[in-house]
Each structure stands twice: as structure tokens, then as C-alpha cells.
Amino acid sequence: MAAADIPKEKKVIYNFVGSSGLRVSNICLGCMTFGRSVHLGTPTQQNEDSSHQIMDRFVQWGGNFFDTADIYGPHYSEQIVGRWLERRERDNFVVATKCNFPIGVAQNRNSVGLSRRHMTASITGSLQRLHTNYVDIYQTHSWDAGTNIEETLRTFDDLVRAEKVRYVGLCNVNGWQLQKIVDTSQRLGLNPVVSLQQQYSLVCRESELEPFQVCKANGIGVLPWSPLKGGLLTGKVKRGLKPKEGRLAHVAESKWLKGRGGEAFPQWTRFSDKDFDVLETTEEIAKEKGRSVAQVAIRWLLQKDVTTSVIIGATSFAQLNDNMGAANGWSLSQAEMDRLDKVSAVAKFYPYSSINEGNAQRSNPMARDYVVRSKI
Ligand SMILES: NC(=O)c1ccc[n+]([C@@H]2O[C@H](COP(=O)([O-])OP(=O)(O)OC[C@H]3O[C@@H](n4cnc5c(N)ncnc54)[C@H](OP(=O)(O)O)[C@@H]3O)[C@@H](O)[C@H]2O)c1
Numbered sequence: 001m002a003a004a005d006i007p008k009e010k011k012v013i014y015n016f017v018g019s020s021g022l023r024v025s026n027i028c029l030g031c032m033t034f035g036r037s038v039h040l041g042t043p044t045q046q047n048e049d050s051s052h053q054i055m056d057r058f059v060q061w062g063g064n065f066f067d068t069a070d071i072y073g074p075h076y077s078e079q080i081v082g083r084w085l086e087r088r089e090r091d092n093f094v095v096a097t098k099c100n101f102p103i104g105v106a107q108n109r110n111s112v113g114l115s116r117r118h119m120t121a122s123i124t125g126s127l128q129r130l131h132t133n134y135v136d137i138y139q140t141h142s143w144d145a146g147t148n149i150e151e152t153l154r155t156f157d158d159l160v161r162a163e164k165v166r167y168v169g170l171c172n173v174n175g176w177q178l179q180k181i182v183d184t185s186q187r188l189g190l191n192p193v194v195s196l197q198q199q200y201s202l203v204c205r206e207s208e209l210e211p212f213q214v215c216k217a218n219g220i221g222v223l224p225w226s227p228l229k230g231g232l233l234t235g236k237v238k239r240g241l242k243p244k245e246g247r248l249a250h251v252a253e254s255k256w257l258k259g260r261g262g263e264a265f266p267q268w269t270r271f272s273d274k275d276f277d278v279l280e281t282t283e284e285i286a287k288e289k290g291r292s293v294a295q296v297a298i299r300w301l302l303q304k305d306v307t308t309s310v311i312i313g314a315t316s317f318a319q320l321n322d323n324m325g326a327a328n329g330w331s332l333s334q335a336e337m338d339r340l341d342k343v344s345a346v347a348k349f350y351p352y353s354s355i356n357e358g359n360a361q362r363s364n365p366m367a368r369d370y371v372v373r374s375k376i
Pocket residue numbers: 029030031032033044067068141171172197198224225226227228229230231232234236245246247248266294311312313314315318319320322323
């Protein structure tokens with residue numbers, strides 16, 4: 001398909017990543033579905049040819065931003081992206097990858113975590129597989145309780161100085177962890193964190209309470225992952241019915257996810273009645289606007305002020321085109337945003353339930369922590 005069938009006004013727009021000078025398309029192509037997945041074992045993973053076609057089509061939409069990880073496959077996703085990248089103008093694209101999770105021989109006790117040893121070994125492997133000299137955003141895949149944060153941040157800083165990495169990013173942290181990372185980085189005068197990749201969607205909003213407040217106050221751009229909750233927010237999963245096909249029909253059976261924070265990974269067995277209430281409101285709005293459910297769900301994220309770029313996943317051309325249709329040329333009205341915000345609101349518990357009330361009369365835009373205090 002030629003790029004000519006996508007009108008200019010529907011193509012992506014480009015946002016700065018947090019307060020950095022790096023610009024990326026407002027939709028990022030997630031590459032987790034590229035190549036065999038030993039861990040997820042899902043049947044809709046894409047082979048190399050079809051992955052490359054999806055990447056080409058994404059570029060026709062104006063996309064310049066790809067997200068992968070050493071653990072995807074493991075390694076297959078980075079290899080597929082690398083073999084595409086080596087035949088393109090590397091500098092036109094922004095490539096993000098991640099490290100931390102254990103890969104390879106179990107007896108190598110150092111093949112895991114965010115130690116200097118593992119991070120330097122990981123980036124060397126990622127650069128080889130990606131056929132590039134540098135990664136634009138290098139991200140911790142999760143917190144590592146086994147390494148002092150100073151060691152991780154100094155290693156990041158050295159990787160930037162060595163020109164192997166351009167920017168520092170994080171994934172999957174809670175509020176105190178993110179604040180500690182930001183404070184430590186500032187105290188040591190290191191290259192700052194520019195992005196936070198966090199699961200964020202109409203049915204996963206808990207990060208608004210803490211991590212995103214730290215992001216707002218510190219110029220860190222949010223990159224939501226699983227924006228469709230693995231496929232729930234497309235309308236193809238119905239209340240009370242086990243999905244028959246696609247990733248959601250399989251992922252609950254992944255043994256690898258157990259014990260690795262996998263309970264957070266989208267799984268139909270964990271969808272609640274409230275999730276289906278949210279889905280139904282999203283479906284109503286989609287119908288009223290003549291849009292797909294996926295487009296409304298992605299658009300809601302794009303209109304959140306913390307969002308830099310939404311990381312989509314697609315296992316077909318049709319899914320890619322559908323999701324890219326959220327990028328530009330239309331928007332949700334304030335009333336529609338309010339409806340979606342209301343049905344998907346996270347139930348507030350102590351201390352969050354009392355923080356706003358206590359500060360209602362104390363909003364001072366000149367105060368350093370105004371953003372944090374006023375929006376929780
Ligand atoms: N940092 C992290 O810890 C982390 C974790 C997970 C993901 N990520 C990143 O985020 C990216 C996206 O995550 P995700 O794949 O979980 O996103 P998602 O949007 O929640 O789910 C994508 C899946 O939903 C289905 N789908 C997508 N668009 C559809 C459409 N328009 N209509 C119907 N079905 C559709 C496809 O699965 P089926 O065709 O199989 O049904 C697709 O693989 C990943 O590729 C990865 O780069 C990061």
C-alpha cells in the first residue's frame with residue numbers, strides 16, 4: 001500500500017519526550033509482537049516479513065518511534081527490528097529498548113538486574129542485534145532491588161558519555177522509586193530520566209496517583225504500554241466469555257509471567273466487572289463518533305497531558321491502520337473525556353482520599369510542588 005492513501009492531516013504529530021529535545025511521533029510502534037515469544041507463547045506473534053511490512057506501514061503514517069526489549073523473544077524482536085533498520089536511514093528513527101530481566105543461562109548469576117555488569121553486557125548485545133551504534137532511549141524494564149540506584153544511574157550516565165545511549169528512560173516503577181531516582185540523579189548531576197513507560201489505559205489508571213505526579217513535576221514524558229489492555233479495549237472480548245483467539249486467549253497460561261509481575265500483564269481472567277463497564281462506555285462513544293473502540297481508547301490517552309507517545313501493538317495491517325487512526329485529525333470533546341474519566345476513575349483510598357480536600361484552599365501555582373499537590 002502506498003503512503004498516498006493517508007492524508008497529511010491524519011498522520012502523526014511529533015512531541016518532545018518530556019523536557020528533552022528529542023521528538024517522537026505521538027504513536028510509538030511496540031515491537032513485542034515481532035518474532036516468536038518463548039515467554040508469552042502467543043500464536044499471533046508476527047514473522048519477520050510481516051513485522052517489516054507493519055514497520056514500513058507505520059513509517060507511512062509518519063511514525064518514527066519504535067520500542068523493543070532484549071527480553072522480547074528473547075532477542076527475536078531486536079533482531080527483526082535490527083535487520084529492518086540496517087536497510088534504512090538509521091538517523092530518521094528513534095529506537096528504544098530495555099534491560100533487566102534474566103535471559104540465557106540460569107547459572108550466570110550476573111545475567112539479570114540493573115548492575116553495571118549486566119547493563120553494560122546488555123547494551124552490547126542490544127546494539128549488535130539492532131545493527132546500530134546507539135540506542136535513543138535505553139530503559140530499565142523494572143526496578144532492581146539488588147542494585148543501589150547510584151550504580152544504575154552512573155552506568156546510564158557512562159553509556160551516554162560512551163555514545164551508546166542518547167537518553168535515559170524507565171519502566172514500571174512506583175512513586176517513591178521514581179522520586180528517589182530523580183533526586184539521586186539530580187544530586188549526582190547525571191543525565192536526567194526523560195521518559196517513563198508504564199501500563200496506562202482506561203482500565204489501568206493507578207499510576208496517575210503517584211508516578212505521573214513525579215513525571216509532571218520533573219519533565220518526564222509518559223509512554224503508555226498496553227493501551228488496549230492486550231485487546232480488551234477493542235470490543236473483541238465480551239463480559240463473562242473466554243476469548244477464543246488472539247493473545248488474550250493464551251497469555252493467562254504463560255508460566256514465565258508468574259512471579260515476575262506478570263499478574264499486571266493483561267489477562268482476561270483478571271478483567272473485572274468495572275473493566276467491562278469502562279469498555280461499554282468506550283463502545284458507546286465510539287459508536288456515537290463513528291470511530292473504532294481502539295481509536296477512542298488510544299485517543300483518550302493521547303489527550304492526557306502526561307502522555308508523550310502511546311505504544312501500540314499490532315498483529316496485522318488492519319490493526320495497525322485502525323490504531324494509527326487515533327493519531328490526528330479528530331479529538332474527543334471535553335464532555336466525552338469527562339464521561340470516560342468518570343467511568344474509569346480509580347477508587348481513592350487513604351491517604352489519597354484526604355489529600356485534595358486538605359489542600360483545596362491552598363493552591364499556589366508559584367509553589368514548587370503545586371503540580372503534585374493540586375492534581376492527585
Ligand atoms: N515496559 C513494559 O513492561 C511493557 C510491557 C508490555 C508491553 N510493552 C510495550 O508496549 C507495546 C504495546 O503493548 P501491548 O501489545 O500489550 O498493547 P495493547 O494495545 O494493549 O495490545 C495489543 C494487542 O491487542 C490486539 N490488538 C491491537 N490492536 C487491535 C485492534 N485495532 N483491533 C483488535 N485487536 C487489536 C493484538 O493482539 P491479538 O491480535 O493477539 O489479539 C495486539 O497484539 C509492546 O509492543 C511493547 O513495546 C512494554
